[in-house]
Amino acid sequence: EPEVTQTPSHQVTQMGQEVILRCVPISNHLYFYWYRQILGQKVEFLVSFYNNEISEKSEIFDDQFSVERPDGSNFTLKIRSTKLEDSAMYFCASNKGAPQYFGPGTRLTVL
């Protein structure tokens, strides 16, 4: 069964550094998403992406965040200057309609 994959599984970075989280959505899906889960808390929507542009974003997704689909398979989330409070699990998801299929997540630790 096709799966959403994410790399790396764990990223450790220093505060102020840029990070790029990578995702490979399911190949025939058209809609792509990033979600965040701070440890022990609920899963929060960050952004949705369709037809090479952002279709919706939450208030969490400020100017420090950006998304890109650089080629036909990858979907990336960039955080320009990481803060301590960016430490969380980041999930990528994709779909054609309901439901969304989630990747295994990237745990980001900002020191």
Next chain:
Amino acid sequence: GDSVTQMEGPVTLSEEAFLTINCTYTATGYPSLFWYVQYPGEGLQLLLKATKADDKGSNKGFEATYRKETTSFHLEKGSVQVSDSAVYFCALSDTGGFKTIFGAGTRLFVKA
């Protein structure tokens, strides 16, 4: 805006006990409803879904029925196992599935 409320945990049960995790939602339109499960150290797995009123989703012995009149989607299992220990998230998405809104999650511990 749309929202999901689920019972707070943790829920601690003995093996073979009956499980209910309550979930209610607020939404405009006709959302699809889901239960996702997160095992320790892992990602989110879709457990079951229901896309319209009175639908029953089921998987691995878990069931939930989409109740429009009570705006609920309670998760049940007749006999839990230790391996069911995980965090369970109730969630909804709009008709097109363009964004999923999650409840806070309920942690389940099952003791042998």
